[in-house]
Amino acid sequence: xxxxxxxxxxxxxxxxxxxxxxxxxxxxxxxxxxxxxxxxxxxxxxxxxxxxxxxxxxxxxxxxxxxxxxxxxxxxxxxxxxxxxxxxxxxxxxxxxxxxxxxxxxxxxxxxxxxxxxxxxxxxxxxxxxxxxxxxxxxxxxxxxxxxxxxxxxxxxxxxxxxxxxxxxxxxxxxxxxxxxxxxxxxxxxxxxxxxxxxxxxxxxxxxxxxxxxxxxxxxxxxxxxxxxxxxxxxxxxxxxxxxxxxxxxxxxxxxxxxxxxxxxxxxxxxxxxxxxxxxxxxxxxxxxxxxxxxxxxxxxxxxxxxxxxxxxxxxxxxxxxx
Amino acid sequence: xxxxxxxxxxxxxxxxxxxxxxxxxxxxxxxxxxxxxxxxxxxxxxxxxxxxxxxxxxxxxxxxxxxxxxxxxxxxxxxxxxxxxxxxxxxxxxxxxxxxxxxxxxxxxxxxxxxxxxxxxxxxxxxxxxxxxxxxxxxxxxxxxxxxxxxxxxxxxxxxxxxxxxxxxxxxxxxxxxxxxxxxxxxxxxxxxxxxxxxxxxxxxxxxxxxxxxxxxxxxxxxxxxxxxxxxxxxxxxxxxxxxxxxxxxxxxxxxxxxxxxxxxxxxxxxxxxxxxxxxxxxxxxxxxxxxxxxxxxxxxxxxxxxxxxxxxxxxxxxxxxx
Numbered sequence: 238x239x240x241x242x243x244x245x246x247x248x249x250x251x252x253x254x255x256x257x258x259x260x261x262x263x264x265x266x267x268x269x270x271x272x273x274x275x276x277x278x279x280x281x282x283x284x285x286x287x288x289x290x291x292x293x294x295x296x297x298x299x300x301x302x303x304x305x306x307x308x309x310x311x312x313x314x315x316x317x318x319x320x321x322x323x324x325x326x327x328x329x330x331x332x333x334x335x336x337x338x339x340x341x342x343x344x345x346x347x348x349x350x351x352x353x354x355x356x357x358x359x360x361x362x363x364x365x366x367x368x369x370x371x372x373x374x375x376x377x378x379x380x381x382x383x384x385x386x387x388x389x390x391x392x393x394x395x396x397x398x399x400x401x402x403x404x405x406x407x408x409x410x411x412x413x414x415x416x417x418x419x420x421x422x423x424x425x426x427x428x429x430x431x432x433x434x435x436x437x438x439x440x441x442x443x444x445x446x447x448x449x450x451x452x453x454x455x456x457x458x459x460x461x462x463x464x465x466x467x468x469x470x471x472x473x474x475x476x477x478x479x480x481x482x483x484x485x486x487x488x489x490x491x492x493x494x495x496x497x498x499x500x501x502x503x504x505x506x507x508x509x510x511x512x513x514x515x516x517x518x519x520x521x522x523x524x525x526x527x528x529x530x531x532x533x534x535x536x537x538x539x540x541x542x543x544x545x546x547x548x549x550x551x552x553x554x555x556x557x558x559x560x
Numbered sequence: 561x562x563x564x565x566x567x568x569x570x571x572x573x574x575x576x577x578x579x580x581x582x583x584x585x586x587x588x589x590x591x592x593x594x595x596x597x598x599x600x601x602x603x604x605x606x607x608x609x610x611x612x613x614x615x616x617x618x619x620x621x622x623x624x625x626x627x628x629x630x631x632x633x634x635x636x637x638x639x640x641x642x643x644x645x646x647x648x649x650x651x652x653x654x655x656x657x658x659x660x661x662x663x664x665x666x667x668x669x670x671x672x673x674x675x676x677x678x679x680x681x682x683x684x685x686x687x688x689x690x691x692x693x694x695x696x697x698x699x700x701x702x703x704x705x706x707x708x709x710x711x712x713x714x715x716x717x718x719x720x721x722x723x724x725x726x727x728x729x730x731x732x733x734x735x736x737x738x739x740x741x742x743x744x745x746x747x748x749x750x751x752x753x754x755x756x757x758x759x760x761x762x763x764x765x766x767x768x769x770x771x772x773x774x775x776x777x778x779x780x781x782x783x784x785x786x787x788x789x790x791x792x793x794x795x796x797x798x799x800x801x802x803x804x805x806x807x808x809x810x811x812x813x814x815x816x817x818x819x820x821x822x823x824x825x826x827x828x829x830x831x832x833x834x835x836x837x838x839x840x841x842x843x844x845x846x847x848x849x850x851x852x853x854x855x856x857x858x859x860x861x862x863x864x865x866x867x868x869x870x871x872x873x874x875x876x877x878x879x880x881x882x883x
Contacts, residue, residue: 308628308631314585320654324651327647327651338770343767349740418674446665
């Protein structure tokens with residue numbers, strides 16, 4: 238039987254490192270350089286016949302948008318967080334699609350990526366809104382932090398040695414607003430960049446209207462939801478290490494080639510995967526595989542250089558449904 | 561014969577007033593309020609069976625993005641113009657689609673808009689790059705203007721009583737990069753927001769790669785190109801007046817109900833439609849109708865309140881191909 242486009246589909250979640258490397262200024266020429274590097278590997282997958290839905294983080298970029306908004310706040314109106322996120326979706330979606338299309342064109346592959354502005358629904362009653370924990374944007378001195386808390390209603394935390402920082406809710410994604418169009422595009426074989434930065438966070442108000450909310454959504458969880466909802470076999474989480482480790486950074490460190498969803502859950506519960514690092518990726522992997530009915534479902538965590546090898550089972554860490 | 565989606569298609573170009581009204585601060589709540597107002601009229605067209613491809617200006621929004629970039633430039637890397645434009649495409653595409661979808665949902669119409677990040681090709685050898693004329697961003701004092709000219713290579717002009725301002729090229733749009741996908745979506749009956757702000761300006765470099773360029777593209781000209789390339793019958797340019805006038809602002813002022821492309825060209829040549837105002841709209845209208853093979857082709861210029869009446873021939877100014 239001929240495989241459908243969906244059967245050949247991979248949701249690829251690009252981490253911040255794929256676009257802005259730690260230690261770099263991270264300006265636009267560097268972002269293009271890094272994205273071109275990443276695009277070369279992704280184009281290889283297209284060449285090999287895979288259908289890609291690329292999603293990406295936006296941490297450094299949206300942080301800089303927020304900082305610009307604050308630095309200009311005396312003269313210009315502020316932008317709410319959902320608009321800042323949408324800005325990075327436009328800017329990064331444009332950049333990522335352009336870099337990918339340039340590689341495809343150079344290699345004589347007649348397919349093209351398009352970036353879709355994507356909103357993601359969260360539950361406005363999510364408890365995360367009561368006690369926000371996700372730090373975003375710049376650092377502030379105490380006086381400025383208190384002013385922002387008072388005048389903007391921001392929740393602030395003190396980060397040792399760095400200053401005060403805004404924290405916002407990071408509720409789990411519930412639904413992808415544009416999913417029907419995205420599904421039709423995937424089934425038609427289109428290559429997409431979608432749900433960048435975890436998606437623009439929206440919730441339903443009392444009247445049932447979509448409204449933007451002050452939140453950020455974890456991009457790996459959104460990638461998992463995208464993959465689940467599209468019913469694609471493969472979720473790839475691209476990160477800065479080629480394999481997931483147990484007892485990371487200790488003499489007992491072991492790299493993992495394979496594990497089941499239940500094993501992943503057990504290691505997660507045992508504190509093996511720290512929050513803000515491998516934790517959310519493993520949660521996303523477990524979420525993707527939960528109740529999965531596809532026999533070929535798998536999550537791969539690897540770095541960009543090992544992506545093709547990891548898909549072929551020769552590298553990376555693979556998480557599979559329980560037997 | 562059943563009409564195809566394309567036969568029922570309208571490219572609608574929203575002017576700045578549809579989103580940010582002169583005299584307002586133009587902050588995000590006001591932008592949403594104005595966009596909701598506009599969305600009510602556009603949803604009426606969807607309800608009446610039209611297929612819409614909505615495009616929009618971004619003047620005030622991209623101007624504010626540029627001002628934020630400059631106000632933060634001592635601390636944070638600058639964003640090139642094509643990235644700033646892409647930011648507004650994300651932010652405004654998200655906002656416009658959300659407002660439209662909320663109205664459609666309230667009215668029980670099961671169709672939805674999606675915003676597509678769109679690049680538009682210009683000719684890198686366009687003479688406009690040699691002598692830029694389109695003012696963008698904030699105003700500067702002489703010293704700062706000279707510094708920006710020297711250090712950033714900007715072209716600056718002196719605007720009487722307001723200060724120095726950057727000018728960039730505004731080359732004509734040559735091709736819409738995502739046109740194939742957009743065409744398939746239109747033919748499948750999808751409702752789109754596309755090519756916001758005239759599109760992200762790109763050109764081919766020596767190696768044939770797409771690269772962003774420091775330019776802005778007139779949104780009405782891009783709308784005309786979009787309509788021409790998609791071969792849709794109707795281009796609507798939404799502006800702040802309900803009809804185009806001759807001898808505007810004089811005792812001889814006459815409002816126009818109908819004119820042909822040749823008449824429009826003659827009035828344009830006679831200086832009836834000033835640059836920066838009705839001029840580019842008339843140029844776009846003429847461009848849309850040039851060599852047009854559709855018998856039902858027409859351009860309508862009107863305000864948002866008279867949109868439905870104008871489509872029915874009861875209001876607005878209609879420009880048609882020569883008989």
